[in-house]
Amino acid sequence: MNTAFITGPTGCIGSATCRWLLDHGIDRIVGFSRKRDLSRLDTAYHSRVEWIAGDVTDLDRLQEAVEQAQPRQIIHLAALQTPDCQAQPLVGMDVNVTGTVNLFRSAAQASAPIDRVVFASSAAVYGQRSLYPSDSVSVTAAYLPPNLYGYWKVAGEGIAQAFHQQTGIPTVSLRLATTYGPGRDQGLTSAPTTAIKSAALKTPYRLPYQGREHYHFVDDVAAGFGQAAIRPFNGYGVFNLRGKTEEVGTFLELLREAASEFSLAADVAVATDATSMPFVCDLDENETLAAFPQMPRTDLREGIRQSLRRFREQIASGELCPPSP
Template identity: 30%
Template sequence: MTRALIGPVLITGGGGFLGRALTGRLLDAGETVVTVDLQAAQNGDPRATHLAGDIRDSAALRSLLAPLGIRAIVHLAALVIPACRDTPVLGAEVNVIGHLNMLDLARALEVKRFLYTSSIAALPRPPHDAPVNLYGCWKRACEDAAKVWHLDHGLASIGLRPNVVYGPGREAGETAAITLAIKAAAQGKPYAMPFASDMCFQHVDEVTEIMDRCLQVIPDGPVVSDLTTNIESTDDVIAAIRLCAPEAQITASDIRRPAPPELDNRALRSLIGDWTTVPLQEGVRRTFAQYRDPA
């Protein structure tokens, strides 16, 4: 069946790991893609339009994008956990004010499809029944803002809470360790895992399929959902790496990272149905192969 094209899709943070992957997927499907970053994406896919812009500057962003006929927004740009911890005010400006500006841009441009990434860090946990880091606080604020925006302005949105997304190019952030371990094994180098945990590991191909499917629907109201409930361990990751390279020198860690709280992706499955899951062993194999032979 022929896919009905959405129209120009704006991706903020399009030069990042997930942004690059989603850009490629949408372009392959025939979509028109515009990316915005503080600096225009370097080495971005030449089929897309790459612009420089600051999501904290609402007026400049609107002037930049209004002539382009944007029909969907995928808001990925954000500061991650370490940056939010080290520069909390900047983290709030980028992650919260930037999110509000993108919601306002959707209203100004009459965009009906608004997809954004939250995080399982937004979920409350002990000991205070609250997010355990500022990044999670800002993401929780973004989820609530999207819900209130629907009450005030009628914009339906989809917020996705990933845990660990891995794959070639995911080399920044605390949970990039999964990809970095695979990369080291593919290059015959030792790697010491910085933490041990039970987590949800999703290959980037699976996540971009989910995001693409989300862009093809318009929900009745604001939807926020975990991506998966499938929890595996960093020991499982190491075992999958050794299936690719039995000689891999990947050292486990004694430092435990908290496991995710109880997860629920029923809202997402109700919205888009089932998707093609990428089992951990297959995702590690794909990532290993691309680092072993990047051509």
């Protein structure tokens, strides 16, 4: 039985990655998180997903979980997002750095062979776009993180590389920017998804930042992590997840156009006091396609349309309701 072990399996990216893996040859998922929440995962998958309660900051518990699961693939998604890291820096460091050390130590000490470990890094390892004069930002560009979250992702990539050097186990770090689509409801860059959801709910929304943003549709993110975990690969590599850069205003215009197809008048715009988008854009994907040539990238217009359709279905089923007045 081919088993994948995923930390942070209950979030937007985690649940989508579980679905992708179970649809593409993985027999069993063992999820590791503080609480069991399969609400983002269709019930058809529940019987193939097991859950082990624990916190990545607890090394002993994490080692026990990896040893119990005996996975062939490990995907480390568990992390605190930028707002939480800024609000509680030491807690963020414990989860995002110590937790990552613990995960790789547990993988290194596992008795059963492991084929691949994938670490969820971030475009926050880069600085602002103006610091890079080239047309796109390559994975070889300088580390210039704008915040603590970014520094801790830099540390995570170093930990991943050290793990590979010591164990020889193929290891991948994937950098991603703004994930949008159903299930995304946490972190600073959840705002585009909130805009789509607001359009579906017929409620106004003002995006809190402006500028150019690099977008990844959630299904593509899941496929990216899934392919990085099971497709042929050797060595250690860091890659930008495939995505599309557009002005925030263009994203909102595409949303308004998609909403009109559903006979909706989307009242979405950039806030009058919007700040500047703090993260990089124009992530280069050449190295990514060389290593994983089948990694998908959904057209931005189509990703927005699919997201809007899913939210409308959730409204119809009563799963998604307007916020209380």
